[in-house]
Amino acid sequence: xxxxxxxxxxxxVVESGSISKAxxxxxxxxxxxxxxxxxxxxxxxxxxxxxVPGFWKVTETGNELYQRATRVxxxxxxxxxxxxxxxxxxxxxxxxxxxxxxxIAFLNGVLIAFKTRHPEIQLAVDFDDRTVDLARENxxxxxxxxxELEGGVSGARxxxxxxxxxxxxxxxxxxxxxxxxxxxxxxxxxxFRTARRAVWDFATDKGKKKSLExxxxxxxxxxxxxxxxxxxxxxxxxxxxxxxxxxxxxGHLVPVLTGLTIPDLGIYLVHADDRRLNRRMRLFxxxxxxxxxx
Numbered sequence: 001x002x003x004x005x006x007x008x009x010x011x012x013v014v015e016s017g018s019i020s021k022a023x024x025x026x027x028x029x030x031x032x033x034x035x036x037x038x039x040x041x042x043x044x045x046x047x048x049x050x051x052v053p054g055f056w057k058v059t060e061t062g063n064e065l066y067q068r069a070t071r072v073x074x075x076x077x078x079x080x081x082x083x084x085x086x087x088x089x090x091x092x093x094x095x096x097x098x099x100x101x102x103x104i105a106f107l108n109g110v111l112i113a114f115k116t117r118h119p120e121i122q123l124a125v126d127f128d129d130r131t132v133d134l135a136r137e138n139x140x141x142x143x144x145x146x147x148e149l150e151g152g153v154s155g156a157r158x159x160x161x162x163x164x165x166x167x168x169x170x171x172x173x174x175x176x177x178x179x180x181x182x183x184x185x186x187x188x189x190x191x192f193r194t195a196r197r198a199v200w201d202f203a204t205d206k207g208k209k210k211s212l213e214x215x216x217x218x219x220x221x222x223x224x225x226x227x228x229x230x231x232x233x234x235x236x237x238x239x240x241x242x243x244x245x246x247x248x249x250x251g252h253l254v255p256v257l258t259g260l261t262i263p264d265l266g267i268y269l270v271h272a273d274d275r276r277l278n279r280r281m282r283l284f285x286x287x288x289x290x291x292x293x294x
Contacts, residue, residue: 004076006040007069010048013037014058014066019051074276093122094280097142100127101223102161102267106242107143110291114284121280129221134272140281143288144268145240155270156285159292162241162264165256171233172254178236181210181260188217188235190226195219200238202260210260238262267292 009022013033016022023030041048048062058066098107104127115123126132132142134153149155167175178184181202191198195216202210217235220226223243230237231247236256247253269285271277277285 004073006036007065008073009033009036010040011066011069011073013049014062018056070274077276090118090280090283091120091122092278092280093124093140094284095124095126095139095141096284097126097128097132097139099129099143099145101129102143102145102240102242103127105224107288107291110288114287118283134270134275140271140275141284142270144270145265146268147263147265149268149270152273153270154273154275155268156289157266158269158289159267160264161267163238163262164241164244164258165236165260165262166230166239166244166248166253167236167256168231168233168252169254171230171235172256174233178257181212181257184212184236184257185214189214190218190220190229190235190237191216192221192223192226192238193219194221200262202262205259205261240265 009026012025013019013022016025019033019037020030023033026033037049044061044065046061047059048065050057050059103111103125111123111125115121126139131144132139134142144155145161167177175187176183178187189198191214198214198216198219200212200214202212204210218226218229220229223240226237227239227243227247229235230239231252239253244253248255269288271281
């Protein structure tokens with residue numbers, strides 16, 4: 001039995017939590033799995049799993065070997081997928097979760113084009129603003145718009161979201177245009193999220209940080225809804241470029257306080273930390289990255 005297969009068996013034993021469960025999955029005798037595990041320990045000259053009746057614990061060395069073996073086995077499987085099955089169709093499921101407004105306003109065409117080019121891939125798209133648990137939920141990818149990623153996931157930054165303050169031309173004509181940050185207190189402010197008190201962070205053209213705390217005139221978890229409210233002259237809103245770009249280009253929105261900048265957010269394509277990317281996932285990752293960076 002080759003070293004790769006021994007490492008594959010060790011990974012399965014650790015993930016199964018017992019030799020007997022691993023043997024059941026492999027459909028071989030428990031004694032055969034136990035023997036191969038012992039030979040692996042002899043090869044490396046160390047105990048990998050402390051195991052006596054009623055006690056089971058992967059040792060520190062065993063944990064290190066598990067982490068490295070998982071990557072090695074994943075790389076081998078990836079090579080098999082890419083080179084042994086090069087003529088095979090890219091069939092199978094691909095499930096992703098994307099923020100609702102970003103997905104509908106920006107990614108609709110990208111996702112439809114991807115499905116059109118690869119009809120054999122069973123694409124499932126969930127438009128939802130919640131933070132999905134990639135370790136427990138059945139998603140291959142999620143897209144997150146955030147200043148930075150939290151731990152426990154892996155992701156690549158594939159783009160940037162910029163925010164600006166906007167009002168409608170009609171609103172500017174009927175209200176005094178704000179000239180400084182403090183002037184915003186005299187205007188109805190439309191806020192993304194549902195908070196009784198909100199804070200907007202800014203930076204001046206000299207890099208000085210400023211914040212505005214206020215009580216929103218209107219709250220919503222939909223940027224598209226806030227755009228419509230702004231177009232109807234209900235107040236001033238902080239909107240992302242993917243929501244505001246078309247209306248601004250048409251002259252239906254006017255930037256406000258352009259001397260202040262709002263910190264950018266990253267667009268991240270995220271997968272579970274221990275997830276090996278199959279061919280479908282790698283293909284999707286490359287195409288979505290090109291769409292967001294173009």
